Amino acid sequence: MKILLLAFFVAACSSKPAKDPGPNTTGVKKAQESQAVSMESKQLASEEETNLVTEITFSKEKATISKQAQEEIKALYQKAKARGKIDEVKVITWGDQEYPSVHEKKLSQKQLNLVNKRNDALESYIDQLTKGADVETFSMAERPGALNRLFSSEDAQIKKSLETAGIPNTDTTVKVPGKASKSVVIFIMDEG
Amino acid sequence: MKWYKKKKIMIPLGIFVFLLAVRAVMVPIAHKELNKFLADFSPTLYFHMDDLDVHIIRGAYSFDGITGKVKGQKNDFLKIEKVDVSIAWREIFKGKVVTDIEVTAPDFSYTKELKDAIAGSPKKKEQADSAKEKLFPVTVESVDVRQGVVTLDDYPSLEENKKFQVSNIEGRLTNLTADKKFPLSFFNLKGTVLGNSVVKATGHLNTLAKPMEWDVDSELQGFDMTAANQFLKRKVPLTFTKGKLDLYAEAESTNGKIEGYVKPFLKNIDVMKVKEDFKGPKHWFIEVVTALGNLIFRASDTKSVATKIPFSMDKSGFHVDSGEALSKAIEHGFQQQLSPGIEDKYELE
Numbered sequence: 001m002k003i004l005l006l007a008f009f010v011a012a013c014s015s016k017p018a019k020d021p022g023p024n025t026t027g028v029k030k031a032q033e034s035q036a037v038s039m040e041s042k043q044l045a046s047e048e049e050t051n052l053v054t055e056i057t058f059s060k061e062k063a064t065i066s067k068q069a070q071e072e073i074k075a076l077y078q079k080a081k082a083r084g085k086i087d088e089v090k091v092i093t094w095g096d097q098e099y100p101s102v103h104e105k106k107l108s109q110k111q112l113n114l115v116n117k118r119n120d121a122l123e124s125y126i127d128q129l130t131k132g133a134d135v136e137t138f139s140m141a142e143r144p145g146a147l148n149r150l151f152s153s154e155d156a157q158i159k160k161s162l163e164t165a166g167i168p169n170t171d172t173t174v175k176v177p178g179k180a181s182k183s184v185v186i187f188i189m190d191e192g
Numbered sequence: 193m194k195w196y197k198k199k200k201i202m203i204p205l206g207i208f209v210f211l212l213a214v215r216a217v218m219v220p221i222a223h224k225e226l227n228k229f230l231a232d233f234s235p236t237l238y239f240h241m242d243d244l245d246v247h248i249i250r251g252a253y254s255f256d257g258i259t260g261k262v263k264g265q266k267n268d269f270l271k272i273e274k275v276d277v278s279i280a281w282r283e284i285f286k287g288k289v290v291t292d293i294e295v296t297a298p299d300f301s302y303t304k305e306l307k308d309a310i311a312g313s314p315k316k317k318e319q320a321d322s323a324k325e326k327l328f329p330v331t332v333e334s335v336d337v338r339q340g341v342v343t344l345d346d347y348p349s350l351e352e353n354k355k356f357q358v359s360n361i362e363g364r365l366t367n368l369t370a371d372k373k374f375p376l377s378f379f380n381l382k383g384t385v386l387g388n389s390v391v392k393a394t395g396h397l398n399t400l401a402k403p404m405e406w407d408v409d410s411e412l413q414g415f416d417m418t419a420a421n422q423f424l425k426r427k428v429p430l431t432f433t434k435g436k437l438d439l440y441a442e443a444e445s446t447n448g449k450i451e452g453y454v455k456p457f458l459k460n461i462d463v464m465k466v467k468e469d470f471k472g473p474k475h476w477f478i479e480v481v482t483a484l485g486n487l488i489f490r491a492s493d494t495k496s497v498a499t500k501i502p503f504s505m506d507k508s509g510f511h512v513d514s515g516e517a518l519s520k521a522i523e524h525g526f527q528q529q530l531s532p533g534i535e536d537k538y539e540l541e
Contacts, residue, residue: 028526034533039411042394046378049367051396051539084373164362164382166390177533191286191374 252278435461444538
């Protein structure tokens, strides 16, 4: 049966491409965007020794947290609260473009401001939700400066971890899975 | 008072000189003893280290040039450039004396001889425990792997570039000193499959559970199927003329049962060449069946074929939900394309 299954699956990949009938003529609906947390965010959370992580999406040019995103953060908070005392919440936010490449270093002022606004909105929401948890925000609209890199600051470490995990940057040809307009929220528990 | 009569100077100096003397005398003895142990602890496997070094100031020791071979065989199945074991200073402040291990350039070949040697070796767990106790006597908190290589070397006569290999492996395993409050250990892995595509994996272990519980998410994107031809020709047999594979998988092991799924997405696949040398009738048949399938399952706009194959494993064996796999392939081709990516279905709490 396994061989038959393999044959059926592989069978679907024929030697000669069929004539492309063009979009929407087959009535097959396009794939929905995955709502799951991406591998890169999971790997970052793993580096922080937690699995309490979620990824939310902002509308283009907006810094308003959608109802759905609020619900996701709230659900994560409830999970964290059930485990004990929260030590810190890390918020990593992108603009409407990918992380700047080594050549670009930082995105436009407009993008920098947008990320700041999004981070402020998230910090305020999480602060209100958790009643004063320590929230630390990071902007993915700029690369860490020389000093940050030299002293391996938290900002530099997080950005390096995400780059190692494989997030695209503004120079990457294939920007899938992209992180533009997203924020990663990570809850870290108190070990004490 | 002369400087050499001052206790404040002489006591630390004395300790330092004593440690240097201990290091100078003890290290060669320990090195010899460890090599003797590594040669004898297993009836089927032989290990050796070229050098043992102690780094007093940073509280560390390291093994250089480690090799492993099956007794009676010429070739090494394991080569490690360096293993560094150091005190995890960050944990000292939490009142824990634990170590971090960094393994540099491990090169592991899984050979048939090794498989047989392990299978034929009695008391494997006892051997592994005694080796761990001897080499890493202090509790280990984290393990980092750098520039690793794993080769499936089931046909040693094959040329290097034709073997199935994952290279550039970078990995991290943390919180190995899990407790009831923080029962999960975390791992991340990244490597290059057959030199052309990156595979990533991340997951958790609960080493306190009996049997141990774990979950893993993994993905491979843009894998060039032609790079796997030599491997597939031997194992299926099947070869590709062109095509890319994205693969997403999740699995979890709880209460002694493994459950998971694999989601392969094949794009722009071409199987048969106009003039192709077939390995035999089976090879021809599989490629012909393959060539027919495009008309059935392929989503025309993305030129992709995808499915989700749920699987499970328990005491009764390995099970694949073929019905679900077929249904998902049809769904992708005719109704609703499957979403690429992992689904967050399995995760240890």
